[in-house]
Amino acid sequence: MVSLEELAAEARRCDACRLARGRTNVVFGSGDPAAPVMLVGEGPGRDEDLRGEPFVGRSGALLDRLIAEELGRDRSACYVANVVKCRPPGNRDPLPDEVEACRHFLERQVELVDARVVVTLGNFASRTLLGRSEGVTRLRGRAYPWRGRWLVPTFHPAAALRSGGEVTAGMRADFVRARRCLEPG
Ligand code: SF4
Numbered sequence: 001m002v003s004l005e006e007l008a009a010e011a012r013r014c015d016a017c018r019l020a021r022g023r024t025n026v027v028f029g030s031g032d033p034a035a036p037v038m039l040v041g042e043g044p045g046r047d048e049d050l051r052g053e054p055f056v057g058r059s060g061a062l063l064d065r066l067i068a069e070e071l072g073r074d075r076s077a078c079y080v081a082n083v084v085k086c087r088p089p090g091n092r093d094p095l096p097d098e099v100e101a102c103r104h105f106l107e108r109q110v111e112l113v114d115a116r117v118v119v120t121l122g123n124f125a126s127r128t129l130l131g132r133s134e135g136v137t138r139l140r141g142r143a144y145p146w147r148g149r150w151l152v153p154t155f156h157p158a159a160a161l162r163s164g165g166e167v168t169a170g171m172r173a174d175f176v177r178a179r180r181c182l183e184p185g
Contacts, residue, residue, distance in 0.1 A: 004033045004112045007105065011085050017101035019043075019086035019094075025052035029081030029109060036182055037071060037078045038115035039063070040106065040125040042156060043094050049087035054080045059157040062168075063121075066157075070175030071182075079113045081106065083124050099128055116149055117181045119174070122156030140174055143181050150181040 002010070008028040014020065027044040030053055047057045055063050064075050071078070084094045084102045094102075106128070110118060120126040126136045129151060130144060139153040154174035160167040 001112070002108070004029075004109065007108055007112065011105050014085070014102075014105075017084075017086075017098045019084060019088060019098055019102075022089050023086040024049045026085050027052055027054050027082060027087070028085055028105070029079060030054060031075065031079040032077055033079060033113060035077060035079040035113060036116045037073070037119065037178065038110065038113050038117070039067075039078055039080045039119045039121060040129065041080070041082045041121045042124040043082050043084040044087040045091050046087070054082055055157070058161055062157040062160060066171055066175050070172055071179050079109075079115060081109050083128050094124060099124065103128065110147075114149075117143075117178045118146070118149060118151045119178050120151060120153045122159065126153035140170065143177050150178070152178040152181065 011028045012026045014026065027048050041054060044054065045057070048054055067073060067075050067078060083106055084098055085105055088094050088098070118129065120129055123136045126139050127133065130139065130146070130153065132139060136153050136155055140155065144151045152174055154171050155167050160171055
């Protein structure tokens with residue numbers, strides 16, 4: 001099996017879908033490669049593409065706050081990645097063939113990090129990893145036993161920034177759910 005670093009190097013050379021053409025950086029993932037919690041978003045936006053880091057800007061700040069307040073840890077003690085590693089132009093949604101082309105990177109990242117809990121942020125990550133067609137509003141609210149670990153779907157931080165208190169409160173409840181999955185027993 002390749003290492004996470006080798007997989008990141010492979011992604012940096014990847015041109016398997018049209019998103020390769022518009023990217024500044026491949027945003028592979030960041031954080032502790034042996035973290036007990038992995039968080040998975042949708043795809044890089046403009047700032048992430050420029051910095052080569054997932055979840056920077058306001059969404060990243062909200063994510064950091066939820067991780068600190070509800071999981072009781074720093075983001076650097078988690079591993080954070082996206083479904084697609086290159087920025088969709090104009091921040092559009094990733095297309096199904098782009099998700100499929102990129103899926104093997106995420107699948108192998110999940111195996112290599114081997115976190116006890118995977119938190120999926122928003123529709124794309126939740127549907128892609130659970131293999132379900134429902135939206136995150138229906139999927140969230142429980143922890144799923146998944147491939148020998150737990151998967152906890154929740155909203156994307158951008159949705160909380162757009163929609164306000166109720167969505168943020170839902171995210172808090174889901175992060176508490178994720179923290180319980182980390183507890184022994
Ligand atoms: Fe390759 Fe994924 Fe980037 Fe498409 S989005 S070019 S599959 S790394």
